[in-house]
């Protein structure tokens with residue numbers, strides 16, 4: 001397994017999932033989105049829709065609406081519990097996180113070719129000792145990351161289908177975002193676009 005340290009706490013694993021593993025994960029995500037359809041999150045206060053659609057698996061899921069950002073145990077539209085995390089996802093966390101408890105949330109982001117995600121920090125969790133593990137499928141994304149302050153200088157890397165990236169320790173609270181996709185860069189998703197999974201430990205371990 002190839003790993004590249006991009007900054008303290010930030011490790012990149014190019015081609016972490018081979019093509020058969022990507023296809024297995026995609027099939028699991030199709031089953032998850034049948035039980036828990038993609039929803040359109042909205043900005044707190046303004047209600048402006050995100051360009052990314054989302055769903056979740058695992059005990060908790062991240063949602064956003066006019067009321068704010070939060071983790072909750074049920075889908076915001078169906079009100080049903082989120083589907084279980086696939087074993088393949090739990091095994092990736094065990095291999096990459098170096099954290100002794102399982103994740104309690106897996107956010108699944110779906111990007112259409114024109115979707116983007118502005119620079120932000122992930123700080124809706126309680127347990128910052130756990131890293132965030134990201135798995136990418138489908139079209140290549142231009143991923144931007146900076147430092148602990150919005151004004152800090154940023155760097156960009158391309159996240160390709162099958163890549164994993166782990167943000168822990170001093171990188172856990174860095175600003176990051178997706179500038180754009182490179183359309184037609186992968187043939188994994190028949191209609192194009194990109195799926196990203198972020199595995200998280202939200203609550204403090206019991």
Ligand code: MD3
Pocket residue numbers: 107109117122132133134141165167171172173174175176177178196198
């Ligand atoms: C750095 N997702 O869901 S993955 C997100 O590709 C999110 O969908 C992007 O940012 C995506 O919050 C980026 C890489 C990533 C994920 C979580 C992080 C980078 C991170 C948490 C802390 C620091």
Ligand code: FE
Pocket residue numbers: 120121122176
């Ligand atoms: Fe994020």
